[in-house]
Amino acid sequence: MTLATETTGTKASNEVVRGAFDLDWRDLIRTGAILAAGLVFLSLTGMPEGLDSRVLIDPFLSLGYVSLFWLPLIVGWSVANEKVLEGMAATRKSARDVVAGGVVGAVGGAGLSLLIALISTFDIRDPLVNWNESTQAFLSFQQGTSFGIVACIALCAGLGAFGASLHLMPRKVRRAVVSALLAVVAVAIFESFLVDVADPLSFLYSKTGGLIPLWAVMVGVAALAFTLLGGGDRIGKARSNYQTLTGPAKAKQDTILIVLSVLALIIIPMITGKITQELLANVGIFLLLALGLNIVVGLAGILDLGYVAFFAVGGYTTAVLTSPNRGPDWPEWFPTMPWWGAFLVTLLMAGLVGLFIGAPVIRMRGDYLAIVTLGFGEIIRILFLSDWLNGYFNGAQGITNIPPADFGLFEVKGTDPRSVFYLVLVFAAISIYVSWRLERSRLGRAWMAVREDESVAEAMGINTVNVKLMAFVVGAVLASFAGSVFSAKVGSIFPTSFLILVSIIILVIVIVGGMGNIVGIIVGSVVLVGILGGPKQPGLLAEFSEYKLLIYGALLIWMMLQRPEGLVPNARRSRELHQDEFLQDAWLKGKVDDADENGNGAENGDVAPGLAGGAS
Amino acid sequence: MSHLLEIDSLSVTFGGLHALKDLDFHVDEGEIVGVIGPNGAGKTTFFNMISGMVTPTSGDIRFEGESLVGFDPNQVTQRGIARTFQNVRLFANMTILENVMVSQHCRTKQGIWGSLLNTSGFRKEEQEIREHAEKVLGFFGSRLVGFRLEQPASVLSYANRRRLEIARAMATSPKLILLDEPVAGMNPKESVELTELIGKLRSEWGFTIVLIEHDMNVVRDVSDRVVCLDHGETLAQGSFEEVSNDPAVIEAYLGRPLEKKA
Amino acid sequence: MTTATRVKGAGRTNVDRFLTLLRVFLIGLIVIGLLAFIWQQIDPGNPFARWTHDGEAANRLTADQFQGLVVTGLSQGAMYGLIALGYSMVYGVLGFINFAHGEVFMVAAFTGFIMANKLDDAGYWEGGSFIPAVLFTVLICTLVATLTAVVMERVAYRPLRGSPRLIPLITSIGVSFFIQNAVILLFGPGAKSYPSNPDWLGEKRTFLQLEGTKILVIVVAAISMAGLWYFVERTKTGKAMRAVAEDKEIASLMGINVDRTIVTTFAVGGAMAGIAGILWGLLFRSVIATTGFLPGIKAFTAAVVGGVGNLGGAMAGGVSLGSAEALAPLVLLEPLGVDGVSQLRDAVAFTLLILVLLVKPTGLFGERLSSEDRA
Numbered sequence A: 001m002t003l004a005t006e007t008t009g010t011k012a013s014n015e016v017v018r019g020a021f022d023l024d025w026r027d028l029i030r031t032g033a034i035l036a037a038g039l040v041f042l043s044l045t046g047m048p049e050g051l052d053s054r055v056l057i058d059p060f061l062s063l064g065y066v067s068l069f070w071l072p073l074i075v076g077w078s079v080a081n082e083k084v085l086e087g088m089a090a091t092r093k094s095a096r097d098v099v100a101g102g103v104v105g106a107v108g109g110a111g112l113s114l115l116i117a118l119i120s121t122f123d124i125r126d127p128l129v130n131w132n133e134s135t136q137a138f139l140s141f142q143q144g145t146s147f148g149i150v151a152c153i154a155l156c157a158g159l160g161a162f163g164a165s166l167h168l169m170p171r172k173v174r175r176a177v178v179s180a181l182l183a184v185v186a187v188a189i190f191e192s193f194l195v196d197v198a199d200p201l202s203f204l205y206s207k208t209g210g211l212i213p214l215w216a217v218m219v220g221v222a223a224l225a226f227t228l229l230g231g232g233d234r235i236g237k238a239r240s241n242y243q244t245l246t247g248p249a250k251a252k253q254d255t256i257l258i259v260l261s262v263l264a265l266i267i268i269p270m271i272t273g274k275i276t277q278e279l280l281a282n283v284g285i286f287l288l289l290a291l292g293l294n295i296v297v298g299l300a301g302i303l304d305l306g307y308v309a310f311f312a313v314g315g316y317t318t319a320v321l322t323s324p325n326r327g328p329d330w331p332e333w334f335p336t337m338p339w340w341g342a343f344l345v346t347l348l349m350a351g352l353v354g355l356f357i358g359a360p361v362i363r364m365r366g367d368y369l370a371i372v373t374l375g376f377g378e379i380i381r382i383l384f385l386s387d388w389l390n391g392y393f394n395g396a397q398g399i400t401n402i403p404p405a406d407f408g409l410f411e412v413k414g415t416d417p418r419s420v421f422y423l424v425l426v427f428a429a430i431s432i433y434v435s436w437r438l439e440r441s442r443l444g445r446a447w448m449a450v451r452e453d454e455s456v457a458e459a460m461g462i463n464t465v466n467v468k469l470m471a472f473v474v475g476a477v478l479a480s481f482a483g484s485v486f487s488a489k490v491g492s493i494f495p496t497s498f499l500i501l502v503s504i505i506i507l508v509i510v511i512v513g514g515m516g517n518i519v520g521i522i523v524g525s526v527v528l529v530g531i532l533g534g535p536k537q538p539g540l541l542a543e544f545s546e547y548k549l550l551i552y553g554a555l556l557i558w559m560m561l562q563r564p565e566g567l568v569p570n571a572r573r574s575r576e577l578h579q580d581e582f583l584q585d586a587w588l589k590g591k592v593d594d595a596d597e598n599g600n601g602a603e604n605g606d607v608a609p610g611l612a613g614g615a616s
Numbered sequence B: 001m002s003h004l005l006e007i008d009s010l011s012v013t014f015g016g017l018h019a020l021k022d023l024d025f026h027v028d029e030g031e032i033v034g035v036i037g038p039n040g041a042g043k044t045t046f047f048n049m050i051s052g053m054v055t056p057t058s059g060d061i062r063f064e065g066e067s068l069v070g071f072d073p074n075q076v077t078q079r080g081i082a083r084t085f086q087n088v089r090l091f092a093n094m095t096i097l098e099n100v101m102v103s104q105h106c107r108t109k110q111g112i113w114g115s116l117l118n119t120s121g122f123r124k125e126e127q128e129i130r131e132h133a134e135k136v137l138g139f140f141g142s143r144l145v146g147f148r149l150e151q152p153a154s155v156l157s158y159a160n161r162r163r164l165e166i167a168r169a170m171a172t173s174p175k176l177i178l179l180d181e182p183v184a185g186m187n188p189k190e191s192v193e194l195t196e197l198i199g200k201l202r203s204e205w206g207f208t209i210v211l212i213e214h215d216m217n218v219v220r221d222v223s224d225r226v227v228c229l230d231h232g233e234t235l236a237q238g239s240f241e242e243v244s245n246d247p248a249v250i251e252a253y254l255g256r257p258l259e260k261k262a
Numbered sequence C: 001m002t003t004a005t006r007v008k009g010a011g012r013t014n015v016d017r018f019l020t021l022l023r024v025f026l027i028g029l030i031v032i033g034l035l036a037f038i039w040q041q042i043d044p045g046n047p048f049a050r051w052t053h054d055g056e057a058a059n060r061l062t063a064d065q066f067q068g069l070v071v072t073g074l075s076q077g078a079m080y081g082l083i084a085l086g087y088s089m090v091y092g093v094l095g096f097i098n099f100a101h102g103e104v105f106m107v108a109a110f111t112g113f114i115m116a117n118k119l120d121d122a123g124y125w126e127g128g129s130f131i132p133a134v135l136f137t138v139l140i141c142t143l144v145a146t147l148t149a150v151v152m153e154r155v156a157y158r159p160l161r162g163s164p165r166l167i168p169l170i171t172s173i174g175v176s177f178f179i180q181n182a183v184i185l186l187f188g189p190g191a192k193s194y195p196s197n198p199d200w201l202g203e204k205r206t207f208l209q210l211e212g213t214k215i216l217v218i219v220v221a222a223i224s225m226a227g228l229w230y231f232v233e234r235t236k237t238g239k240a241m242r243a244v245a246e247d248k249e250i251a252s253l254m255g256i257n258v259d260r261t262i263v264t265t266f267a268v269g270g271a272m273a274g275i276a277g278i279l280w281g282l283l284f285r286s287v288i289a290t291t292g293f294l295p296g297i298k299a300f301t302a303a304v305v306g307g308v309g310n311l312g313g314a315m316a317g318g319v320s321l322g323s324a325e326a327l328a329p330l331v332l333l334e335p336l337g338v339d340g341v342s343q344l345r346d347a348v349a350f351t352l353l354i355l356v357l358l359v360k361p362t363g364l365f366g367e368r369l370s371s372e373d374r375a
């Protein structure tokens, strides 16, 4: 320690150098123990072992190992990632950090080793389903326990040290290494998607699945070279250029971008196979839902946990109006109509239900509202399921035989996911337009004000009840789009499609993407529904289907703790969430205006604030 | 009976505490009335009551002959009473322009369809809202306009936040403005300037004003009439000189003179 | 002197009118349902009953059935009450709904399942050793639940102190989701059964012919509640808790360690949920990863019904909710001719929540919240 302080003075910059073994041992051991707990937990969930069958690089690496051993890598990185406070001296990155990463990794690995050893000695398979030989064999790389015990410690230590050593590399090298790693993993993981989009690419992969090692190296090298030659920089520069654009130049760029992406979206389904089309259709339906919820949660700040109710109402209304198989109790005169007619009625119905559910809850405190809407979501599902209304909605049997949506020129039906996707695309365009227009209108400003401070908004003449109801109704109508399309797509509809789970997943999409930001919502639905999958719909990584809910939960917690503004933040929203930091930054940059134009405030003392001029 | 605002034996209790007791009060059109009183006298509660944020236990509030009791705050604002807050409550993450634009909500009416179809009515109204906002902000000189328009309200200095609060109240196009300690936290120079502006609010914009203030210089300079509250009751009413020389008022502020203790 | 002169209809909006209608409708439904029930008890073949039951006579509820419903409601309600205490205390102190509190309860029920089975294998879950075995299980469950709640606070909620109030709520939804799915993955998705209770516990006893298990539930809940009341109202830690609930800043100025007090709050709430968990296991003898979800939400409902932050209210709210849930389907809905009423239990619970919030938003016994949460 003393050594560290002595060297400080000699350094020109404000960096402290500390010896390689001058470590904060207690912190390291603690972090290591947490890492160990995480690794053991992950192993016992059975996820890594379950994903082992998915090969990434043909004989060497499976998704299982990646899904477990990313943890020491990241923890190693973050151990060396010291937060430097303004005005404090930073510690100079050195071998010390690598040692720290290694130590933490080793402690974490020791946790796994302990697990391997314990599995052979104790049998507690009774409660813990994954406490078995195959987990043990997986953890010891199929090489026997003693090998496993040593290997786990060594591997985790190595990964931790490697993660930490990323800090030592020059920025450019670091980025190159990281992008090479990510590129290899991504190309391997998205095998089925890539082959589906471009069949010629299948030369990269071996017959049994997984990248061929040679090509894995090639992909890595290509990514490395691309980044080293400044490819990444150029992209970054283009992006920052775009972000600084204003006025007509930006409008022009925006138009070009929008036209390009619409073209891409029209063309992609034409060249891909059914699986990808199905995937895109699912992403689209959840995008519709998320856009609607975004208006309610992101713009108006109302946490609606029963959002699935409107999805259900949309689905059931369309089903009842189009299917010959609706319940027997509907009166004779009750019409059956083509899909587009039913769709219009559905919109009306969703709006009414939105009003009906919205009115009683809208005056409640925000958090009560969340629970009550959740209750409403359940009530609606229970009613659709109940014997009481069985004659209308067929209870658990659901309504089947819903005809495809017929548009004369083409039909939208489940067996043709491409048509569903195009229909969804149209609706998504409408929803995006609606969100975009409303956000920049009188109503949008009122929503913002209500979100910021409801009672002040009220005092400034905003009828908060009406304004919030409006958000509720708009959200409901957008959700019914999705419901309507969903029933035409699936062709049948059951109460189990509308669990609370759906509400929560839509909420996760909105939050992970970035509340109040349309681009964020799109990114969120593509990443989550596209890759992990929806509540029942498989995603690109079908292997994850068993584990995706756990991942959704973890993601929600992590996002709220680390990045509540989402992947693609809305500028205003992130200001709200980081108000203190924002103010501090603004202050450091001298942006906050103090009472500059006036003299010193100390004069205040001269005039007693009380009865200065009067009664005395 | 032609008072703009008339308050009849108004009372409110919080639990056992009588925040206001049998208060009678009135404001005529074009007046500036100062409300003073020691801390906790019930002045802010009085404003909360008028603006509909607190419901009185008994009594009546009439504005232009219409009873306001039972109205929601937005309905009160709609009828022409705007207010500022003692503990400045801006929409901190909205820009300065938006803060003022959003306050014109109750004076404008374009709904969902207008904005979705981008009708000419919608565009015209947006234009008007913006122009009105800039006009209101321009009232405070160059402090809140120009590059400031697009800055979030949270970066403003304390004094400017108070000014923005007043601008926001002005933007609701009220007849009566309630100012809760508008110069609190300002230095003398700033408060002199604001005092002048308060005068202009009446002379140029035609607002009637009720203002709560602890700074007696301000109260003396602008008020036509002063009311002193203590423990929720009116202690004295009249011109500034009358009220400030009233023994009851002096007692309320300074405590009971020593000799009476015996 | 004028008294409050709310001009008739002043300031009423369409939303107000709709809400009045809704209140009248819900209360009317209750009144008509009750009247129909009474009439049906007197004369099952009365015209109204015939009308609502497609021309047939209604079924009269026997005294035994009725008593059964009441006891079920009470024991269920006692558990809701115990869980509700945790919601109520955390809301009182931190001002947010810990959505994951139901999971604490579920974790305890799961622990109970593991313990009970292990003890059963060792032969302790019967005869004379049953009571000590149960006590030991209760102890372990309480400990595990406490630990879960404390870890939850440390990991997920403490870093969020002071952020906008919906943020911790959303986080707690994530926590709930995470714990549920972690339990599914760790212990398998199926329902787990407790070993059967010894016969003497299931027997109907005392002059009211109550089932032993239900008596046990009610008695244990009452004792825990009394203990909690003593802790909060009579001990120094309890006083600190109330002070923090009133105003964190001032409490810390008075030398109270706010962080520690908040941890204590979570711990105590967790312990109560732990006791509820093992009682649940003994009563229903089955637990599944989603066991915590509905009881959790209902317990929150109970807390709101009784008045959030009000501990006695939470217990009373739990008992009212449990009874309403058990009775309303047969006493209110069945006489009105609704089919399959037992499926509507959950709907009844949520409707009660909505009704209470519409009619008396501060709960039946009044809220006790800190000054900043009151607004």
Ligand SMILES: Nc1ncnc2c1ncn2[C@@H]1O[C@H](COP(=O)(O)OP(=O)(O)OP(=O)(O)O)[C@@H](O)[C@H]1O
Pocket (backbone or CB within 6 Å): B014, B017, B019, B037, B038, B039, B040, B041, B042, B043, B044, B045, B046, B086
């Ligand atoms: N919502 C409330 N609940 C309970 N008591 C309240 C509430 N609002 C105000 N009070 C109490 O009413 C009394 C009057 O408060 P008020 O804020 O009106 O005083 P004031 O005259 O504005 O004081 P100051 O000069 O400090 O602003 C105080 O004792 C205050 O504690």
Ligand SMILES: [Mg+2]
Pocket (backbone or CB within 6 Å): B043, B044, B045, B086
């Ligand atoms: Mg005040």
